[in-house]
Amino acid sequence: MNIHRVVVTGLGAVSGTGLNVESNWHSLLAGISGVKRVSESDYPDEVETIPFPVTILGKPKNFLLEEELLSARESGRYDLFIHYALKAAQEALAHGELLDLNKSPYERSRMGVILGVGMGGFPFIEKQYRELLKKSRPKTNPFFITSVIPNMAPGLISMRFGLEGANFAVSSACASSGHAILNAFQLIQLGQQDVILAGGSEAVFTKLTTSGFATIKALSTRDVDPEQASCPFDRDRDGFVMGEGSGILLLENRESAIKRGAKILAEIVSVGLSSDAYHVTAPHPDGKGAINSMKQALEIAKIPPEEVDYINAHGTSTPIGDKIESQAIKTVFGKHAYELNISSTKSMTGHLLGAAAGLESVICVKSLLTQSIAPTINLKNPDPECDLNYTPNTMAKKSIKYAMNNSFGFGGTNTSILFKSADA
Amino acid sequence: MQLQEQVIKLVAETTKLDTNNIKVQSHFIDDLHLDSLDMVELMMKMEDEFGLEIPEKDAEKLKTINDVIGFIQTHKK
Numbered sequence: 001m002n003i004h005r006v007v008v009t010g011l012g013a014v015s016g017t018g019l020n021v022e023s024n025w026h027s028l029l030a031g032i033s034g035v036k037r038v039s040e041s042d043y044p045d046e047v048e049t050i051p052f053p054v055t056i057l058g059k060p061k062n063f064l065l066e067e068e069l070l071s072a073r074e075s076g077r078y079d080l081f082i083h084y085a086l087k088a089a090q091e092a093l094a095h096g097e098l099l100d101l102n103k104s105p106y107e108r109s110r111m112g113v114i115l116g117v118g119m120g121g122f123p124f125i126e127k128q129y130r131e132l133l134k135k136s137r138p139k140t141n142p143f144f145i146t147s148v149i150p151n152m153a154p155g156l157i158s159m160r161f162g163l164e165g166a167n168f169a170v171s172s173a174c175a176s177s178g179h180a181i182l183n184a185f186q187l188i189q190l191g192q193q194d195v196i197l198a199g200g201s202e203a204v205f206t207k208l209t210t211s212g213f214a215t216i217k218a219l220s221t222r223d224v225d226p227e228q229a230s231c232p233f234d235r236d237r238d239g240f241v242m243g244e245g246s247g248i249l250l251l252e253n254r255e256s257a258i259k260r261g262a263k264i265l266a267e268i269v270s271v272g273l274s275s276d277a278y279h280v281t282a283p284h285p286d287g288k289g290a291i292n293s294m295k296q297a298l299e300i301a302k303i304p305p306e307e308v309d310y311i312n313a314h315g316t317s318t319p320i321g322d323k324i325e326s327q328a329i330k331t332v333f334g335k336h337a338y339e340l341n342i343s344s345t346k347s348m349t350g351h352l353l354g355a356a357a358g359l360e361s362v363i364c365v366k367s368l369l370t371q372s373i374a375p376t377i378n379l380k381n382p383d384p385e386c387d388l389n390y391t392p393n394t395m396a397k398k399s400i401k402y403a404m405n406n407s408f409g410f411g412g413t414n415t416s417i418l419f420k421s422a423d424a
Numbered sequence: 425m426q427l428q429e430q431v432i433k434l435v436a437e438t439t440k441l442d443t444n445n446i447k448v449q450s451h452f453i454d455d456l457h458l459d460s461l462d463m464v465e466l467m468m469k470m471e472d473e474f475g476l477e478i479p480e481k482d483a484e485k486l487k488t489i490n491d492v493i494g495f496i497q498t499h500k501k
Contacts, residue, residue, distance in 0.1 A: 073440040142464040 006188045007422070009262040010096025010250030012088035012199070013362045015349045016058030016243055020091055024349075024359075025366045028374035029395045033227035033348045034058045035241050038205070045127050046207050053214035056226040057205050058243030058350025060084065069160060077143040078156060079121035084246035084355075085153035085201035086160060089113070092197055093161060096250040096262060101162050105260050106194045112166030113154035114184045115248070116176025116200030118354025118409070120169075121148025123206050153201050165193050174314070176200050177247065177357035178407040178415025182271040184251050194256055199248035199358030210242065216281065220317060230351075231378035232315035232344035233322050233386040240316040243350025247359030264422040266365045269402075272297030276412030282320060283408060287328030290314075290406065293414035294332045297404060301418050305333045308340055308418075309400040310373055312360045313390075314408045315344025316351050325406065326386045341398055343391040347377045357407035361417055364403040368421040372397055430473070431493055438462075438469050448489045474500055 011021045016034025018024030027034060035058045040046070069086045070078065093099045101108060128144045146152055150169035158167050166187055170180040177200030184198030213219045220229045220239040230241040257264060274296065276289030283289060298305055314325055322344075330337045345363050352359050367373055372395055379392035401424045405417045425433075428448060436443045441456060452458045458466065467483045470476075470492060476499050478486070486492050 071440070139468060142461045142468070146461075 002191065003189050004191055005254035005267060006185050006251055007254045007257050007267045008249050008265045008365050009252045009257050010092040010094070010098070011265065011362045011365060012090065012092030012095065012248040013246065013359055014060045014063065014084045014087050015245030015247070015352065015359055016060060017349050019060055019063060019087070021095070021362060021366070025363070028345055028348055028363065029372060031348070031375050031377045031393060031395065033230070033377060035226045035230060035243070035348070035350050037226050047130070050207060052207055053210050054219050054221060054242070056229055056241055058241060059205070060245050078147045078152065079124040080203035080244070081117060081120065081201045081246070082147070082153045082156055084203060084244070085115060085248070086156060088199065088201070088246035088248040089157045089161065089197050092248045092250040096252070098195065098250065099161070105256065108162055108164040110165050110194040111163045112184070112187070112193050112196045113157045113163055114166055114180045114196055114198050115154045115169050116171070116178065116180035116354045116358060117150035117153055117169045118171060118173050118176045118202055119204045119209065120150040122204040122209050124148045126206055126208055157197060163197070166196060171354065172413040173409030173411055174351070174353055174356055175407040175409035175413045175415045176354035177361070178271065178405070178417060179273070181249065181268070181357065181361060181417055182273065182415060185268050185271055188251055188253050194253045196251045197248050198251050199246065199361065200355035201246035201358070202353045202355040203244040204353065205242055205244060213242070218281070218318065228378050230317045230347045231380070232313065232317040232347050232376050233326065233383060233390045234379050235381040235383045237317040237319060237322060237383070239318055240346065241350040243346070243352040245349070245352055245359060246355050247352070247362045249358070249361055249365065266368045266422050267420045268417065269420050270297045270300035270418045272300065272416040272418070274414045276414070278412050281410050283324045283412065285324070287324045287331065289412050289414045290325055290328035290408060291331050293416040294328065294404065294406065297416040297418040298332070303402065306336045308333070308402045308404055309398060310364070310367055310403040311340060311342045312364050312367070312403065312405045313342050313344045314406045315346055315376065317344070317346065321408070323383065323385050325408070326388055329388060337388055340389070341373050341391050341396055342388055343373055343376045345374050357405060357415060357417065360405050360407070361419070364405045364417070364419050367403050368400055368419060371400055373400070427493055427496060431489060431496070434469055434473055435466065435489065438466050446489065448493065450489050451487055453487070470496070476500060
């Protein structure tokens with residue numbers, strides 16, 4: 001069977017560090033954090049009886065979707081993660097010059113959307129539930145269900161842009177977008193689809209969700225400025241900072257992309273995956289899951305570990321996670337672990353949960369295009385057990401041929417996406 | 425406020441349409457281009473605003489703003 005090569009021909013991103021790919025990349029390279037203080041008044045729909053357990057968030061600033069994507073009437077009908085997804089999808093399609101399908105050589109039924117969504121429409125679910133409790137009859141806003149289900153993000157995108165191919169959401173907590181990209185990659189490899197918008201979207205900063213994460217001590221709560229809270233691999237790290245937004249790649253069959261004159265931004269060569277089979281939140285102490293995921297990516301790609309120049313780490317700034325990931329990288333890459341560059345851009349964007357791998361894949365492609373690596377900021381006192389080169393605090397220029405993106409989720413689910421430079 | 429004004433204002437708020445484009449003869453589907461979900465939302469807002477119930481079989485027959493005004497006048501307590 002013919003395995004088609006898969007390339008990236010467009011990028012879209014919305015996050016705390018920028019409302020589009022360029023502004024994101026600019027901030028990230030400059031080491032500027034998008035994590036800011038939020039206040040109760042920013043969330044007027046929330047319950048007033050209890051406070052937020054944390055008031056820092058990597059939130060897209062002044063984000064407003066254009067009328068043509070969601071009209072004033074439609075805007076209130078879809079939860080925030082859907083808004084972010086629409087914006088990033090439009091950017092990726094425009095970037096790849098496939099916004100006008102009349103000019104596209106592809107059949108619409110062979111153009112799809114697959115997005116990772118870890119949690120979905122929690123804000124609207126909570127709001128509707130509170131509304132229901134005030135009523136005497138079992139009726140909700142008629143748009144409730146369709147505003148919160150995870151697959152409404154790919155659904156709305158297909159409606160807006162006329163994409164009639166694969167359409168679904170993938171869920172694996174913080175690895176969701178990694179698996180979404182994997183699914184898209186394989187559908188194109190097999191020749192079942194030609195083009196797929198793949199990545200993820202998430203926006204679940206609510207009192208319920210943050211309370212849930214805070215209760216299990218997953219969130220950073222130490223008293224520092226918001227911009228300094230996320231400090232992956234640092235001795236003082238104490239949990240992740242939540243982020244929200246969307247990151248989407250336009251993936252395409254390489255042959256047909258070249259034929260239509262598309263600019264090839266990068267190639268996806270493999271996606272490794274695994275399960276820790278250990279604990280609901282903690283990674284396996286031997287880093288088995290991370291090791292297997294990274295190893296599998298290398299094996300499928302048939303490249304030796306020494307060829308990887310950059311790893312965009314999962315690096316959530318949790319005490320255990322960062323340590324285990326570092327250990328796993330050493331196991332897989334041996335001596336080379338000390339030569340390659342690693343960085344956790346979560347130090348600036350926060351953790352986008354289900355959308356993390358999507359945004360960080362966009363970042364990997366930008367790294368390959370510009371041969372530059374965004375830093376891990378707030379790395380002031382490296383943990384002695386995390387002694388690799390995490391590109392601390394300042395960006396690095398480096399010759400990068402292969403870049404890997406790790407994403408590990410609750411439940412022990414892991415993905416490692418391997419990208420290759422278009423010029424390689 | 426007159427009932428007519430009230431109803432038109434409510435339709436405008438719910439649908440985000442301009443009040444100038446909403447007439448008493450306006451047909452929800454043909455003129456205002458509302459779909460089935462829009463209609464469910466509108467009927468619910470009417471029920472809440474005017475404190476009455478609009479059963480399914482009655483709601484189906486309300487095709488224009490005038491129809492709604494008529495229904496409310498007949499059923500309002």
